[in-house]
Amino acid sequence: MAVARRPEPYITPEAYLAQEEQALQRHDYYRGKVYAHAGGSINHNRIAGNLNARFNFSLRKSPCEAFTSDMRLLVKSHDLYTYPDAMIVCGKPEFARARNDTIVNPLVIVEVLSPSTQDYDRGQKFELYRAIPTLADYVPVHQDRVFIEYYHRERDGRWILTEMTDVDAKLALQAVEISIPVRELYDRVDWLIENE
Secondary structure: OOOOOOOOOOOOHHHHHHHHHHOOOOEEEEOOEEEEOOOOOHHHHHHHHHHHHHHHHHOOOOOEEEEEOOOEEEEHHHOEEEOOOEEEEEOOOOEOOOOOOEEOOOOEEEEEEOOOOHHHHHOHHHHHHOOOOOOOEEEEEEOOOOOEEEEEEOOOOOEEEEEEOOOOOEEEEOOOOEEEEHHHHOOOOOHHHHOO
């Protein structure tokens, strides 16, 4: 005879945020459920660090600012709290009500893909991100090979995909008018580590 499983209790956003302030590990929140973040590999950290260093350098004289995965994002219309690997906000950052650690108005979001979450990051998570009115560029970056997917939202709302597999190509982010050599994003990445 099968034993009935008790449904997981609904957690309010307020309870999640209170728990997150005390947590040693970051968690995502989506519609009443909390999901632990897996630790990032060394290559994941190298790529994310390269991205944020380049963003900070390229945006230093602009009204735009880059944020690392320490800054939380709220997708208001879907009740999703998450920590992208990199975000860019242009103009004044807007925060969730009564918060100074949760942004709601990114122009650019970048996710460095991990094997355990890449389907979600490229699928449902991107679907949820598309509901952010300010979002114009979404960039999933693979860490196991040179492969960058660059999605840009056109004025009519269509998303256009450009794929990059050439290490000598450049990632040109139209929303912030900066260009980053793909080689720089993958600097110091050790391909053998990911395949062990």
